[in-house]
Amino acid sequence: MKNISKCIIALVGIVAFSCTDDVEDRTAVTTGAAPVLKSPVAMNVVLNHDTPDDLATTFVWDYATYNGTPTVINYAIEFDQAGNNFESPTTVATTINKYQSFTVGELNQAALDAGFPRL
Template sequence: MKNISRFLVGFMGVALAVSCTDDVDKRQPVSTDTAPTLKAPATLSMVLNHDTPDDLATTFVWDYAAYDGTQTVVNYSIEFDEAGNDFASPVTVATTISKYQNFTVGELNSAALNAGFAPFVASNIEVRIKSTVGSLGSLPQYSNSFTITLTPYPAWPNWGIIGDATPTGWGSDTNMDYDLTTHLYSITIHMTAGGGYKFRLDDGWSTNFGDDGNDLSLEANGANIPITVTGDYLIVANFSEVATGGIEPKHYTVTLL
C-alpha cells in the first residue's frame, strides 16, 4: 500500500512538473518595442520656389524607435501620402539611420512630385516615419503623422499658352501639363474664335514659339496661331529635338473636342 502511495505521489509530481513546463513554453514574450514619434514640423505650408532650390526648406525630426533583443541599426523611412488616404498608398521619399532629415527646397519639391502631387497645386500631404531593423527588414513600426501643405513647381521646363484666344488673354499664361512617359506637353482649354495664341517658356518672352505657316510646326518667335472656331481644344506639343509620343520634334497637334 505504501508503495502504491509513493507511486501516486511521484506520478503527480512528474505531471505537475510537466504541466508547469508546458505553461512556461506557452507564454508569449512581452514586447517593449516603441515606435518612433514624429516631432517636427508639426505645421508647414509652403509654396516651393524654383529660384531657390538649394535653400533649406524644412527638417523632419523624430524620436528614435526602440526594439527588443540585440541592438542593431534601425532604418527610418519618411513616407508621404495624400491626406485622408489613411496611408493606403504611401511613397517613401527619404531613408536614413538618423532621427532627422533635412530637405532643401529642391529635395522637398522632388519628394512631392515623386509622391504624385501635381505642380502649381497646394496639396495636403500626410507625413509619417516608418522604422525597421535588420538587413531583411522586420515588422515595421509607424509613427504618428502630421499634415503639411506644399505647392511644388515642375521639375521640367514650364511651358504655357498665352494669347487673346485663351481665357486669360495676353495678360498671363495657362500652364500646360507634362507627361513623364511621352515627354509631351498637353492642355485642354477653351478658345475663342478670332483670336490667336503662342507657346512660351517660364511665363516670359525670351523663349516662345508660334507657327509661321500655320502647318503645325513650331518656329521660335513665330506668328500667332489663329483660332477660327470657338470651343474646347486639346493641344499637344513636342518642344524637344527628337520625335516622341508620335509627334515630330517642334510640332504640335490641335483637336477641337
C-alpha cells in the first residue's frame, strides 16, 4: 500500500510540474502586401508541339509580405479557362521564388490537364 501511495504522489507531482506555461508569446502574422504580377502583362503564346523544349514565357511577381514572424511563402501558378473565375484551376507549378519559367511543353500539358482539346 505504501508503494502505491508513493507512486500516486510521484505521478501527481510529475503532472503538476509538467504543466507549467513555458510557451513564449508569439507575434501574430498579419497580411502586408499581396503579390503583384509584373510580367507578362499580356500573353499570347503559340504552343507548337514540334518545339516542346523552347521557352514559352516567364512569370515574374513581387513577393507577398507579412508583418510579424518571418514566413516562407509558397506560390502556386494556376491555369484555368477564361471566364471560369478560377473555380476549378489546374496547378501548373509551385515555388518559393518570385518567378517561374515555362517551356512550350509544360504549358501545353497544363492546357491539356485543364481540359482544353488537343489541336
